[in-house]
Amino acid sequence: MSFQSFGSSTTGAVTAGPQRRYLTVVFYDLIGSTALCDQVEIEDLFEIMRAFHSTVTRVMKAWGGFAARYMGDGGLAYFGYPQSDERHAERAVLAALHSIEDIAGLRLPGGRVLHMRIGVSSGQVIVGDVIGTGTSLGLDVAGATPNVAARLQTLAAPDSVYVSDDTRRLAGDNFRWQDLGPMIAKGFACPIRTWRASAAREVSSRRPQACSIA
Helix, strand or coil, X not given: CCCXXXXXXXXXXXXXXXXXXXXXXXXXXXXXXXXXXXXXXXXHHHHHHHHHHHHHHHHHHHCCEEEXXXXXXXXXXXXXXXXXXXXXXXXHHHHHHHHHHHHHCCCCHHHCCCCEEEEEEEEEEEXXXXXXXXXXXXXXXXXXXXXHHHHHHHHCXXXXXXXXXXXXXXXXXXXXXXXXXXXXXXXXXXXXXXXXXXXXXXXXXXXXXXXXXX
């Protein structure tokens, strides 16, 4: 398991000491990865997973994200960390939408098309060195926000971005929003008010140059 800082758009030192921060958390997951193991050669599977992660990482970087963790066929990113950013929720939703668009356009062995699902949540967290090693390998966030993002990701329809009520409020009216109402999520006593995000034409066109796929 490795952690990575995403380039110049997230300048600022990453410190291991616990910090209270308000940020946006993105959980993403590749759909159908288990079936791929039985359908393709292991070398092709490696190339597919490499292309998937490198593409999503590139998009997250372009929108100011911080890659916190890769988890097999999925990953976790923070927006608004390590550098504070008042537009962290908007940038996170844009990154999520463009990630889905870009992985669908990949040229992969056998002409395969990849699909993913994404959950996004904003709120107060504690960022710190959770295992006391003093290294970035222990860096993680604590609080309800990452748990909400993870649950929304599991609930999301294929090629969809599901966001929490706080993220929808902070991201504003630059997106088209579908109110999915309160959704029951495993481990939560109360339903999570959920929104499905899609990009308005003028927002979708505001793609940073760094997002282009070679």
